[in-house]
Amino acid sequence: MASSSHNPVILLKRILSLTENSPLILCLDSMAQTSYRLIQEFIHQSKSKGNEYPVVYISFETVNKPPYCTQFIDATQMDFVHLVKQIISYLPAATATQAKKHMVIIDSLNYISTEHITRFLSEIASPHCTMIATYHKDIKDENHTVIPGWNSNYPGKLTLLQFMATTILDIDVMLASALDSEEADELLNEFRIPRGLNNDIFQLRLVNKRKSGRSLEYDFMINSKAHEYELSLNTKHEEEDGGNGLETPEMLQGLTTFNLGTSNKQKLAKDQVALPFLEAQSFGQGGAIVYEYEKDDDYDEEDPYEDPF
Secondary structure, X not given: OHHHHHOHHHHHHHXXXXXXXXXXXXXXXXXXXXXXXXXXXXHHHHHHOOOOOOEEEEEOOOOOOOOOOOEEEEHHHOOHHHHHHHHHHOOOOOOOOOOOOEEEEEOOOOOOOHHHHHHHHHHHOOXXXXXXXXXXXXXXXXXXXXXXXXOOOOOOHHHHHHHHOOEEEEEEEOOOOOOOHHHHHHHHHOOOOOOOOOOOEEEEEEEEEOOOOOEEEEEEEEEXXXXXXXXXXOHHHHHHOOOOOOOOHHHHOOOOOXXXXXXXXXXXXXXXXXXXXXXXXXXXXXXXEEOOOOOOOOOOOOOHHHOOO
8 A cells, every 4th residue: 555655644544443454563651651542542443444343352450341342351360371272262263264353452561471472472363363462661571581591682572572563653641841751750760650641642653564674654643532643753763863863855955066865756666666575474484585586687597606595
């Protein structure tokens, strides 16, 4: 869908309504702004598109069953093996051809150990379900390096999740003018909750991984009460990158005697270039770099030195 790739708001709406294919959607939240309102946007956008998917809700923290869920699983009373079996029993078989898409919501991945997180997600993954999982950023995973028999350089849980996720939604609070981010972080570290957090309006950074290997990144201001999404330029990430934001043609003027800018036609042609991609991107399978030959490619099958692989 070229139109959704070039229109960030349309892409976000397609992700929230599950129209855009994304097997694992990772929601990163914090104490200052939880993923509750973002999950509500998934339900709202799905219903507005006329798609009321069956919802399997896996609870590690939620006490009461949400009104929109079809099946509610209390994961605190189950071990890993029984939990996976219980979830799979509510989902259609992966080999089914005519099966309705299911929505699997996990309220917190922090309770699943680093040792089991990849196996847990890969066994649930199916062409007929989309997993929407929340991870709390302010809970540090400090025990991943002490797994017996594992390499000390094994990545942490958050790094694994960001690698596996096809879409990452990083939630950030929209602070009031009277409160700055440093002051809010200091209060939260002391478990002193300031006023004005967990608002209906919050910031969202979207990272969407395409099959070509590219990652689209956009910043939004979300109004969950009015269900409005506004594309914004997040200065926080620009400051973290040392002020190296997006280059504009005006920034390049006067630096050279030739044109360094690109026209809209050139940008469109650049986005449509087919790069080698990982064809086997589903869970539990290895990746294979694929190159598709064109009619203009000069390739001699009898010459072993021309093997591109």
